[in-house]
Amino acid sequence: MEKEKIQPHCEVYLKPFKRNDKVHTDTLSNQIFHVKCFYFKPEFIKDTGTYEEIVNKYPRYKKVFIVSDKPATSLALRATLRKNSIDRLK
C-alpha cells in the first residue's frame, strides 16, 4: 500500500508550507523551516530554496510531503506540534 503523504507545517506558526515559501533545511534535525522561522544558528543551515524546490530535491521529503498552493492545515498535526513545542519548554 502506498504510504499516505502528509502536509508538513511550520513549527513556529503551525501553518502548512506553501509551494513558493522560502525555506531552509537544517543539518541538525533535517527539518524544513521558513527562512524567517529558522531558529538554529546560521551555520546549521543545510540548504535554501522554495518549499517546492527543496521537496523535489530530496527523495526523503518528496516521498512523503505534499506540495500545494493551497495546503490544508491539519488540526491533528497542529495539536501534536503544539504539544511538542510545549514539551520542549518544560
Ligand SMILES: [Zn+2]
Ligand atoms: Zn514559519
